[in-house]
Amino acid sequence: MKPLPASFYEHKDVVRIARDLLGKTLVTLTDGKLTSGLIVETEAYSYRERGCHAYNNKMTERNKVMFEQGGVAYVYLCYGVHNLFNIVTNKAGQADAVLVRALQPLKGEETMLARMKTNSLKRITSGPGKLTKALGIDRKLNGASLLKSDLWIENGVKINKNEIVTAFRIGIDYAGEDSKLPWRFYLKDNVWVSKE
DNA sequence: TAGAGGATTGAT
DNA sequence: TCAATCCTCTAC
Numbered sequence A: 001m002k003p004l005p006a007s008f009y010e011h012k013d014v015v016r017i018a019r020d021l022l023g024k025t026l027v028t029l030t031d032g033k034l035t036s037g038l039i040v041e042t043e044a045y046s047y048r049e050r051g052c053h054a055y056n057n058k059m060t061e062r063n064k065v066m067f068e069q070g071g072v073a074y075v076y077l078c079y080g081v082h083n084l085f086n087i088v089t090n091k092a093g094q095a096d097a098v099l100v101r102a103l104q105p106l107k108g109e110e111t112m113l114a115r116m117k118t119n120s121l122k123r124i125t126s127g128p129g130k131l132t133k134a135l136g137i138d139r140k141l142n143g144a145s146l147l148k149s150d151l152w153i154e155n156g157v158k159i160n161k162n163e164i165v166t167a168f169r170i171g172i173d174y175a176g177e178d179s180k181l182p183w184r185f186y187l188k189d190n191v192w193v194s195k196e
Numbered sequence B: 001t002a003g004a005g006g007a008t009t010g011a012t
Numbered sequence C: 001t002c003a004a005t006c007c008t009c010t011a012c
Helices: A014-020 A109-116 A128-134 A173-180
Strands: A025-030 A033-046 A073-078 A082-089 A096-107 A151-154 A164-167 A184-187
Touching (some): A014 A033, A014 A082, A014 A096, A025 A096, A033 A109, A033 A128, A073 A128, A096 A109, A096 A128, A096 A184, A109 A128
Antiparallel strands (some): A025 A033, A025 A151, A033 A096, A073 A082, A164 A184
């Protein structure tokens, strides 16, 4: 399998990319250990709405990688506890991104279990803060290219349109009206999706 | 330079 | 329901 091409990430419609990422495979090679998982839940963020760190084209030290060309990782610390993994999309200067919220473990399951200090495979990647830990993603990978580093996305399984559920995004009440945008996508009846 | 708060999680 | 935990942003 090969990483998805740059053109996939440079599309101008971040919502479409978020939907297309369902069923793709996220792969990391951290500390010499390969781990991967099927993407089963995503959320879209755009500089045009308040839920986004780069709302109104506001660039800061933290979110500046969002303004790079699509195809890089945006990893940041949330609540002082969790690393959250985003995929930067669109062209340079158009700060859009997709947050990966849940995975279905595929490879390196033992490595993930060891990182999570648990014996239960269930729910170890069902949440944005958990999947980064399971796959060994942290802020060192902020700005890393998904085309040529130890972090990339491959084609996975084909998803039918009627398997995709559309919902409101989680945890962004502060965004006002924009928190009602139906920009969260997940696979219907998939046990690996994060719980609300 | 101090203070507030967050795209979450797991324990109580 | 609530604390953990720390980096980032904003205001002074």
